[in-house]
Structures are given as C-alpha cells and as structure tokens.
Amino acid sequence: MKHRPTIRDVAKKAGLSLSTVSLVINNRGNVSPGTRESVQKVIRELAYHPTRSARGLASKTSGNIGFILSEEHFSQAEPFYTRIFLGTEFEARDHNYYILLTTVGNQFDPDEYVPRFLLERNVDGIIIAGKVNEKLISHIDSLGLPIVLVDYEIKRAHHSAVLIDNWRGATLAVEHLLSLGHKRIAFVGGDIRHPSITDRHEAYQNTLHMAGVFLEESYEVTDEEETSVAGGTSSAERLFASGAKPTAIFAANDAMAIGCMRYLKSRGMSIPQDIAIVGFDDIEISSHIEPHLTTIRVLKEEMGKIAVQRVVDSINAKTKTVVTTHVPVELIVRESTVALAHVED
Amino acid sequence: MKHRPTIRDVAKKAGLSLSTVSLVINNRGNVSPGTRESVQKVIRELAYHPTRSARGLASKTSGNIGFILSEEHFSQAEPFYTRIFLGTEFEARDHNYYILLTTVGNQFDPDEYVPRFLLERNVDGIIIAGKVNEKLISHIDSLGLPIVLVDYEIKRAHHSAVLIDNWRGATLAVEHLLSLGHKRIAFVGGDIRHPSITDRHEAYQNTLHMAGVFLEESYEVTDEEETSVAGGTSSAERLFASGAKPTAIFAANDAMAIGCMRYLKSRGMSIPQDIAIVGFDDIEISSHIEPHLTTIRVLKEEMGKIAVQRVVDSINAKTKTVVTTHVPVELIVRESTVALAHVED
C-alpha cells in the first residue's frame, strides 16, 4: 500500500460500495447516519482525500473560477483592478475555489484566441473585471458559464454585476468642492466610453446643474484615450491651454488626478491654494502623494469578494438570476482640497 | 453532434486510433508527418481541444503551480510579496500553467490543515514566498513535488531559490550614506531571523567595519517583532531613547523606513536635514512619500517570473537539480538622503 488511498480503498475497508462512499463524501443522497459515520471514520483513518481531476472528469466540474482582465489593465502598476483580483483570491479560498487569471486583448476573435481555461473546460464560472470586448462575453455566454462583471456593465445582455456607486461618488466629490466655495470646477475624464467614467461625468454635470453653476465646454476634457497618469497630465495641459480658469479639478480617477498634479506642479501652481483637486478610487498612492489627495474611496477588495460570492451562487443555482450590486463609496478629505480663499466671479 | 468533440471524434474522422491522435496532440512518439498533419487538420476543423481534467486524470498532471504565502504577508496592503505573486501570474501564462494561491499560518500540523491543492493533487509544483514553517516544506518534499523558494532559504535542505542580493544591496545603502559623510549610521531591523534581514544586517556591520566606523550597540535595533511600518516607528522610538545620536538610519526595508519617518516627523525632526534615511525594497509608496525615499530597488515581479521558470524546469526535468538565483539590486537615490551638513565627531 504505497499509493495514496483511493475511494476504492475506503469502500473496501468500510465494507461498502463505491457509490455509498461517494454519497457520503458529497453529503448527498440517503445514507443512514450509522453508515455515514463509519465511512467518515475510515476516511480519517486512511487520510483519504478525493483527487481533483478524477472528480472533475466525472462531475464535469473544475473547482476553479476564471478571472478575466484586459491586458492594458493588468500592467505592473495597475493599482485598481489588481486589488479587485486580490480580493477574489481571498474570498475564493473560503468557498473552496481557486482563481485562474488570464488577460485578454481589446480585440476578440474566437477563431484566433480563446482563454485556455475555457477551451480546457477548466472553470465553472467567470469574473470579468473592467471593460473587455463584448464578443468575448457573448462567447462565454454561449458556453453556458455564469458570468459576473465587475466595474463594467452591458446594457442589452443581462449579467450579474458588481458596480461602484459612481453617481453618488461623483456627486459627493463635486458637492465637496462646491461646499468649499468652488464654482469653476473642471472635469478631467479619460476614456469616457467606460461606463464608470460616463457615470462620473454625468453626475458631475448634474451636480453642477443642480447647484446652478454653468460652465463653458472648455471646462470638460473628455477626449483623452487613457484614464491614466499620463492621460491626466496631458488633459490638464489641454485644459489650461483652452483658456479655462478653474479653481478646482475633479478627475475621473486617482491616476488622472495624480497626472494633473504633476502638470500643475510643473507649472508652478500650488495645490490646493491655486487649484484644488479631487480624485476617485482611493488607490494606495493617494494617501502618500504630496499633498495627500482628497478622493472617493472605493472598496476594491470588497468588490472582488462580492464577485466571488455572486459567481459561486450562480454556479450552485439551478435557476439563472441576475443580481446587480452597487458597493458604497465614501468621500475621503485630505490635503488637496481647501476652501476658496477669495471669492471671485 | 451537440456535444463538444472528444478525442474519439477526432480519431474517427481522421480514420485513426485514439492513441495516434493523442501522440499528435502531445507532440510525442513516432508519427509520420502526413498522419500528423491530417490529424491536425481534423482537430482544427472540429475545433477540438482536450479537457483538462481528463488529461489530468490520465497523466497525473494538473497544469497548475501552487503559490504559498504566509498569512501575515498576504495582508491587504502587503506591497512586496503581492508583487512577486503578480509576477508569477504573468509568467505562468506564458508557460501554460495556472497559479493557485493559498496562504498558511505560522504553525503547521499535517493532521490539522494541509493546503487543499496538495490534498487534491492539484498542483505540479510549488512556489513558496517568504518565510513559512519548515515542517510544511518537508511535508511537500515528501510528496515529491518540486519546490522553489522565493526570498527565503533553508540551510540544511537543498531547494532551488530565488533570492535578493541582500548583501550587495545593504552594502550599497551603507556606502551611499558613508559617501555622504555620515558615520553614525543606525540600523533598524525588524524580524532579524528572516534570512534576508539577517544578511542585510551583517552587510551593514561589515561595511561599517571595512570603513573603520565603530558604533555602540545602541545604534542597532534588531529586536522588533514585525518588519513593518509599526515596527519601524517603535524601533525608531527605542533607538533615540537608547541615547544613540545617529545622523542617518538604514532600515531593513521600506516599510520600516516609513515607520521611522513617521516617528521622526512626529518628533519634529526633518528628513534628510536632521536625519538621512535609506530603505530597502523600493515598494511603490516609497517614490511618493514625502520626502521620496532613497532605497534599494528589488525587482519583485522579476523574482516571481524567475520562480515560475525554475519550477517549470523542475517539473520537466527528470533529474533533480537545485538552482539558486540572486537577482540584482540597485541603489535608487531620492530625497531622503543628503550630504551631512557639518562634519561632527
């Protein structure tokens, strides 16, 4: 008996059939309490543990959850989606799943490349973080795998999603600036086609509108390709080149806010005295950069955690139900915002 | 034909046996070029792809690599090992492996808890990051799985390891301070039992010794439990309480350096004018904190990458060979160090 014990060994020692042992292992079927207990005893004695691949083959189940992220988001420094991913790793453990990570390009052609774990039937459900090609999503749908979207949304198709309360976050941010006396509040957007950014933009406009503040178009820079630090710098540059004279900037995320700060500093403006600035996401750097950035806190790990719960629910559910969760946000006031010194305008 | 094609379908359509098709798939055995090609053609036509669990069951192989991290290191904020982990995720993709992550406590009792992927035979090799219980390591050894250690080392047992060039890094750091005219250079250590910290400590002592600098024991604080920000703060406090009058501090890692900075600032000392400080690791915060921290850069993602290469090599190798890699380090001079203003002593 050099080999690891198999379910066969357990059955033999317990004097029962394979099927009964299997039923005990999976807590299923009608097994008498006495039998159940004696099987469990034998399992303990032999230190038996079922093999994942055998189990997978027989039950068409993998015990894994696929995590899909677009390549551009999984850059070394990406502080946002990476956190969500780590959140899923934590939570998966408690549900006895493992996370398989893959990245995908912006394009998707099922004849060209399909994530390996899909081809190999190696996942029971999928978590998609951020924006990916919709063809990929419908391809996964056609495989019948449960999908949970994180920080992304698709209008027509119905999928469970874990979303940021972007509208409220952006509203909090702009109201904070308004309450400090700012009126000429610029918006710096990045990739405005991402649903999250779109929402933040609209909430920005709405909040100003409700407050009776009307600004020229030049106060909104929304044609930047990348919602990144570099994008923030170039957006800030164009903002000021356009002739706008903001006293505050609301950036669509912390990366862009940091990019703006970089530009402002390079032009000798001081933050927050000359320009106040608010970000969104509360990535780790934000609390260390100088001045510490006022921002909207998003619970990134929490989003990953919820995503795992959702996808596990879907895997176990017989009936397909979609659930959309909006995780709450919080305004974190730090040093990059201060009351407007002298009221102009 | 509603189902996914199996290897059987391929064999039938190609007019060959299962075995031959399998040989083609795995690029093995003697298959005539013509046959090989026609099989590949059929595979393409049917869009066939082998199933992971079936393959796993038959070949006793999982296609996964286990990543083990101690719980305390996988805290939400842990910026060091998390990076190594992400590095492995990247690299694994290129080798057609997936990474399964698990955390373990400081204690290890094989009768109590064993990582699930070991019980389920769901990994082909193991990467261990940082310090974990040695009993766990020998338990894995007894399973016959290849192990690669990252940022950890065990004297007696021989395992492949990916290590930081701690000696050189610490030497660079201290020499940098010496070259700026500092002599009273304190060392703040944290968990001195971790091999990496030990090495840094010894290199610190050696470098001072070579330079003919001799300091009292009070300049070394090495009895802190945690190599963390909090540990840094409390170490700094005790350093100054001991009567030492350092003009510079070499902290065993960035977290501790940041902790020290926190203490120094709270006591109204200015960095680097009153006290220069050097860290180790170059975590992301270090380039954003004020003043930007001078430190030793460690290529964390690179370490993860190398670890994957090593473990994949070991998996494929018939003969067990151990390889130790020291990844190079680099001194990054930022704002927290400056030449000593007036020479004392």
Next chain:
DNA sequence: CCATAATATCAAAACGTTTCGATGCCCAGC
C-alpha cells in the same frame, strides 16, 4: 538475403471519481 532495429499504428487498460438505474427492504395505508 536474413536478422535485427527502427518506425508507425493500434487495441486495451488505466486513471479515480460521480451518476444512473436497479434491487431489496421495511413500513404505511387500505
């Protein structure tokens, strides 16, 4: 030209589970 070796292919067994349908049993209901 024969013996041996290398090449190409195949049939069958093995991998370790889950699941399906069958079977016997005991008990409730009429």
Next chain:
DNA sequence: GCTGGGCATCGAAACGTTTTGATATTATGG
C-alpha cells in the same frame, strides 16, 4: 394480506484522456 413508496445500498457505466505493450511494416547492416 397486498400494494405502493420511500429508504439504503449497490453494480456498472460513464467521464475523456494517456500510457503500455503488441503488431505490422519498413529500413539497416553484415
């Protein structure tokens, strides 16, 4: 006393590959 139905258990098939050993064919060397 018979019938139908849940309960507990079982035997066998199924899951989709790889691997092993056999066999037929072709090449190689003396």
